[in-house]
Amino acid sequence: MAKVVVIGGGVIGLSTAWELHKRGEDVIVLDSRTAGMAASAVNAGWVSPAMAGPVPAPGLVKTSMKWMLDPESPLYIRPRLNKSFISWLYRFWRACNATSYAAGLEATAVLGGGTMEIMDQWVADGVKFEMHDFGLLYAYRDQAAMETDLKAFQGVTPYGYAQPTAMYGDDLRQFEPVLSDELVGGYHVKEERTVQPVSLVKGLIASLQNAGVEIRNGAPVVDLEVSQGRVVAVRTPAERIEADHVLIAAGAWTGEIGKMAGAKLPIEAGKGYGLDFRPAPVKPKQSIYLHDDRIAISPFNDGLRLSGTMELSGISDKVTARRIGAIQKGGKRFLNGFPDDAKPTQVWAGMRPMAPDGLPVLGKVSGLSNLTVASGHAMLGVTLAAVTSVQMAELITSGKTPDVLKPFSPARFKGIV
Numbered sequence: 001m002a003k004v005v006v007i008g009g010g011v012i013g014l015s016t017a018w019e020l021h022k023r024g025e026d027v028i029v030l031d032s033r034t035a036g037m038a039a040s041a042v043n044a045g046w047v048s049p050a051m052a053g054p055v056p057a058p059g060l061v062k063t064s065m066k067w068m069l070d071p072e073s074p075l076y077i078r079p080r081l082n083k084s085f086i087s088w089l090y091r092f093w094r095a096c097n098a099t100s101y102a103a104g105l106e107a108t109a110v111l112g113g114g115t116m117e118i119m120d121q122w123v124a125d126g127v128k129f130e131m132h133d134f135g136l137l138y139a140y141r142d143q144a145a146m147e148t149d150l151k152a153f154q155g156v157t158p159y160g161y162a163q164p165t166a167m168y169g170d171d172l173r174q175f176e177p178v179l180s181d182e183l184v185g186g187y188h189v190k191e192e193r194t195v196q197p198v199s200l201v202k203g204l205i206a207s208l209q210n211a212g213v214e215i216r217n218g219a220p221v222v223d224l225e226v227s228q229g230r231v232v233a234v235r236t237p238a239e240r241i242e243a244d245h246v247l248i249a250a251g252a253w254t255g256e257i258g259k260m261a262g263a264k265l266p267i268e269a270g271k272g273y274g275l276d277f278r279p280a281p282v283k284p285k286q287s288i289y290l291h292d293d294r295i296a297i298s299p300f301n302d303g304l305r306l307s308g309t310m311e312l313s314g315i316s317d318k319v320t321a322r323r324i325g326a327i328q329k330g331g332k333r334f335l336n337g338f339p340d341d342a343k344p345t346q347v348w349a350g351m352r353p354m355a356p357d358g359l360p361v362l363g364k365v366s367g368l369s370n371l372t373v374a375s376g377h378a379m380l381g382v383t384l385a386a387v388t389s390v391q392m393a394e395l396i397t398s399g400k401t402p403d404v405l406k407p408f409s410p411a412r413f414k415g416i417v
């Protein structure tokens with residue numbers, strides 16, 4: 001039984017700890033703050049493996065230029081004269097091409113294939129969390145954009161995802177009565193699910209703790225002790241923990257931890273915002289993506305969550321009132337019956353871990369035989385947590401990289417600044 005130290009108790013670290021525990025490993029999870037309460041608590045909760053296209057996409061540079069001029073737009077890049085950020089942006093820009101996009105989409109669609117089965121297995125294992133199978137409705141103001149996206153959906157159908165059918169006008173409103181007349185069309189991906197994100201991380205934490213796995217909060221990793229090509233111990237301010245294997249799953253903070261072992265893991269924070277309303281001011285029948293405004297709507301048992309925006313502004317939990325206001329405005333404008341005076345019970349910011357090519361970073365860290373990383377899941381961390389956990393547990397216990405993980409190897413960043 002090997003001792004595996006998991007750095008970071010987000011949905012990726014917790015789920016991988018669970019799969020490692022199931023394989024008989026001795027696991028400990030360290031979190032600098034409170035496990036589960038970073039990005040993994042504050043997101044839309046969609047389990048949407050068909051959404052496999054990476055963030056850097058052909059045409060994005062043009063759209064983002066337009067967005068940059070609008071303070072309420074879904075994307076903001078704060079200019080920073082920082083060598084590694086400039087290098088990250090350059091790589092991101094280079095990845096906005098059709099070939100990289102198609103390769104990333106294929107790899108992600110293949111990786112996400114077994115997602116629902118693994119989540120069902122967690123339920124069967126006794127992990128308790130709120131999960132809905134009401135699907136995900138994509139709704140559009142711009143019909144041309146919808147036709148383009150529907151066509152693009154064909155990119156994932158060869159990997160087992162069903163092609164959704166288009167609905168227009170009244171048919172769309174009959175399907176989802178809360179949508180305002182401004183939405184002209186949409187399509188429903190019925191296989192996608194929605195989880196209440198806090199319930200998922202809390203469910204994993206409870207199952208791990210019941211199984212005797214230690215999760216240490218307030219334990220920031222400050223150093224990795226390397227000797228003869230291995231990480232022999234992990235240091236927090238309070239102690240030195242010896243390890244047979246170390247997994248970095250520290251979300252947006254992954255780059256900082258990598259540096260402690262001399263590894264280059266270029267992960268930036270892609271900040272998103274959300275608003276919770278308890279009880280729900282309107283009750284959609286399913287999760288909805290307001291495509292043109294990039295707003296996610298998630299109905300949970302105890303309320304409604306609206307979320308969105310992508311801000312490349314470094315690591316910070318700061319909430320910008322203007323961005324929150326823009327999301328709320330979208331909810332009011334596009335959802336029938338949304339009261340003008342509805343006040344969110346909570347607003348929050350979460351940081352998506354973003355690699356410059358938009359793909360997860362999963363695998364062995366070059367030059368160190370017992371160090372692996374699982375991060376960079378961008379908009380798909382909740383979605384891909386299940387498959388990540390199983391494949392990473394397989395890699396860690398067998399020492400062999402499963403084929404499905406090969407496109408996500410951290411070795412692709414060799415030689416970067």
Ligand SMILES: Cc1cc2nc3c(=O)[nH]c(=O)nc-3n(C[C@H](O)[C@H](O)[C@H](O)COP(=O)(O)OP(=O)(O)OC[C@H]3O[C@@H](n4cnc5c(N)ncnc54)[C@H](O)[C@@H]3O)c2cc1C
Pocket residue numbers: 007008009010011012013030031032033034035036037038039040041042043044045046047048219220221222249250251252253257270271272273274307308309349350351352353374375376377378379380381382383384
């Ligand atoms: C607005 C928004 C909406 C989203 N919607 C969705 C969605 O619908 N579906 C989906 O699949 N994904 C969604 N995402 C993305 C998803 O939330 C993330 O990809 C995912 O939560 C990342 O999980 P993680 O475990 O890698 O990181 P995190 O949850 O951020 O966890 C990392 C942990 O590492 C810890 N840590 C940091 N530094 C250290 C250190 N030095 N030592 C020890 N621990 C450390 C942190 O405290 C933290 O708990 C959304 C994100 C946002 C912001």
